Amino acid sequence: MRAPLGDFDTALPAPDCLDDLVAPVADAVRTWRGAVPAEQIVYVDTEPEWADTAVFVEHYGRDLLERSANCVVVAGRRGGGTTLAACVVPSTTRVDVNGIVRRQLGARKASFASMDTATGETGMEYGGITPVGLPADWAVLVDSAVVDLPYVLVGSGRRRGKLLVPGKAFAQLPGAVVLEGLGVS
Template identity: 35%
Template structure:
């Protein structure tokens, strides 16, 4: 792999402040490494081809909005690269909502302080849920967006079990 991951404290400028603060507040600094990338190669296949990153360790994070009557619930959904979301009945049941759709982009970017194409579950608003595909744990270490399109973070997959409001399921992707 051509990416050179380093301790977050050495490359603080590669992640939004919200991620940096979350990592240190929760004493995760020894578990999270960051690398700078060319933003043109941030997408999974391009990242793999240009940096020799195995596709099986890449993750996608998509933000969905669930509705139940007048209540709106937000959730990050973390799935292995190449898997499609299953926003049907299983996800609705997990979030206890009647309708699920992709969250409005402007809202997501404003609330997360992250960039489009690099939203990550680390450092999200504390009231948001994080749905994690069980298949994520098939890998010891995984790579996901770093909050800015110019970065990726590498984490042990088990870190997702330590994040707030996590729900692990094998029914959120196909």
């Protein structure tokens, strides 16, 4: 199979490589429901040492920068409670944590979750967190620019490998809320 974008040696439908995915991501692919079939989610094998965006696009294709998204875990606090959520924004932007995220979560204060919290709560590796397979009770805030792309490169749950996901599939994820301007320059 040829990847829908980028220059990858190995590209397979995600359901065909569940053993290469961490448990929560494999479970999400296995039980996938929605208008976009799971077979349209593509797993591409990549080198973990090239996982950071600048190095990654140098090796796998400059066109990927405009077609990649970052998934970050945020913590919203109000009173004594903390709400965890994920934000998916184009990789050329940053998450508007103190504006849109804080308001969307109804939080008094919002910040990026610690690495230990992000990895412990998701079951994914830091640097590879993906919106596919997050806890079902989390909000998944998705920038509308991500949904508008034909395919988007995101983490696979591990530093090795990435997922190529049709943009419209992000709006179908459990807990998904599509927002304008979530990612800011």
